[in-house]
Every structure is written in structure tokens, then in C-alpha cells.
């Protein structure tokens with residue numbers, strides 16, 4: 697089971713990122729979140745959501761949902777000289793809020809039902 701996002705429903709409110717950072721760090725520390733809202737500066741109103749899992753990145757963009765193995769992402773970043781994916785790879789993996797009674801928290805807080813488990 698893992699966290700999945702419906703990119704069409706997501707409005708980029710960042711509530712999932714905020715609550716995950718609190719879960720991971722007992723503070724609102726965005727760099728601790730394993731779910732991250734991604735914005736592309738070159739496209740107005742374009743954003744997606746990325747979830748760091750143990751073995752993969754779940755990448756939800758308006759074009760659709762993609763799941764990439766960590767190794768493939770790492771190789772791509774190296775090959776393209778793109779360091780933007782690296783910080784995501786260094787983050788802790790989603791633990792599905794296993795120690796939280798009402799978890800997963802990102803599913804609970806999403807105001808549009810865009811986050812779900814599968």
C-alpha cells in the first residue's frame with residue numbers, strides 16, 4: 697500500500713506537505729516532509745505532488761501519475777546534470793503515518809480528496 701494522488705483534483709494548497717512535515721519533525725518544517733508540492737516556474741498554474749517512498753518516487757502531474765524507481769531517478773538526474781531531484785531522494789520515506797491513530801494524515805487533511813491509498 698502507498699500514497700497516491702489524483703493530480704486533477706489537487707489544487708496545490710500544500711496542506712499535505714505541511715501536515716507531513718509536522719508528523720516527521722514535530723514542527724512545520726517543510727524540508728522534513730516526504731510529500732512535496734512541485735511548482736514549475738516556467739508554466740503558470742502548473743504544479744504537481746511528489747511522494748518519497750522507500751524504493752520509488754510517486755510523481756503526480758496534471759498529465760497523470762507516474763511511479764519511478766529511486767535508481768532511475770538518480771541516474772536521470774546525473775545524466776541531465778539536474779540536481780533538483782536530489783534533495784527529494786535524500787528525504788525520509790513515507791511511513792504511511794503508521795504510528796498515528798487517524799493516519800495517513802495527508803489523506804485526512806486534503807480538502808479535495810486528491811490523496812488516497814492504494
Ligand code: SF4
Nearest residue numbers: 716790792793800802
Ligand atoms: S502518509 Fe504520513 S508520512 Fe506518508 S506522505 Fe502522508 S503524511 Fe507523510
Ligand code: SF4
Nearest residue numbers: 706707709710712806
Ligand atoms: S492537500 Fe490535496 S489539494 Fe492540497 S496540495 Fe496536497 S494533494 Fe493537493
